[in-house]
Amino acid sequence: MIKIGDSIPPMKLTAATPDGPKEISSEDVFGTGKTVLFAVPGAFTPTCSMRHMPGYLENLDTLRAKGVDRVACIAVNDPFVMQAWAKDQGVDNRITMLADGTGAFTKALGLELDLSARGLGIRSQRYGMVVEDGRVTHLGVESPGGFDVSTAESVLAHL
Numbered sequence: 001m002i003k004i005g006d007s008i009p010p011m012k013l014t015a016a017t018p019d020g021p022k023e024i025s026s027e028d029v030f031g032t033g034k035t036v037l038f039a040v041p042g043a044f045t046p047t048c049s050m051r052h053m054p055g056y057l058e059n060l061d062t063l064r065a066k067g068v069d070r071v072a073c074i075a076v077n078d079p080f081v082m083q084a085w086a087k088d089q090g091v092d093n094r095i096t097m098l099a100d101g102t103g104a105f106t107k108a109l110g111l112e113l114d115l116s117a118r119g120l121g122i123r124s125q126r127y128g129m130v131v132e133d134g135r136v137t138h139l140g141v142e143s144p145g146g147f148d149v150s151t152a153e154s155v156l157a158h159l
Contacts, residue, residue: 001110006136009108013074016082016097026105029096030131033069036155037131039106041113041123043077043085047147052126053089059152060094066159068130072096076103076112076123100124111141128155 079099128150140149
């Protein structure tokens with residue numbers, strides 16, 4: 001599993017934008033500045049939609065005041081689902097929505113979660129991460145079913 005001090009691997013990602021899917025490199029997202037990345041097991045899932053995303057939306061100004069250049073959300077979903085979820089949540093391009101459709105980025109980080117028994121397949125663990133100039137400076141990975149260390153408030157406490 002990726003850890004504090006590690007570099008984000010160079011990979012292609014897909015950003016879900018109002019204009020459709022856009023290929024973007026991990027270097028573009030994480031290479032310079034301070035980025036907060038939070039990962040959810042799936043768009044439209046209860047905790048993700050009712051607590052995780054709303055917490056980041058409510059704390060965007062505070063995150064920026066602490067020097068965060070961008071906030072990104074990633075899930076092992078396709079870009080069309082991520083765009084629909086962004087619209088549903090009122091993201092309005094304030095958070096970069098990243099689709100990890102095949103789970104390749106999640107696997108490269110060692111943060112995959114097998115939810116096959118619940119009919120969901122391989123997903124991402126729920127986590128909150130701070131990346132500064134390409135290197136991880138904070139990582140909070142939730143225990144199964146947990147929702148404490150990946151919240152916007154928890155990430156803020158580490159900035």
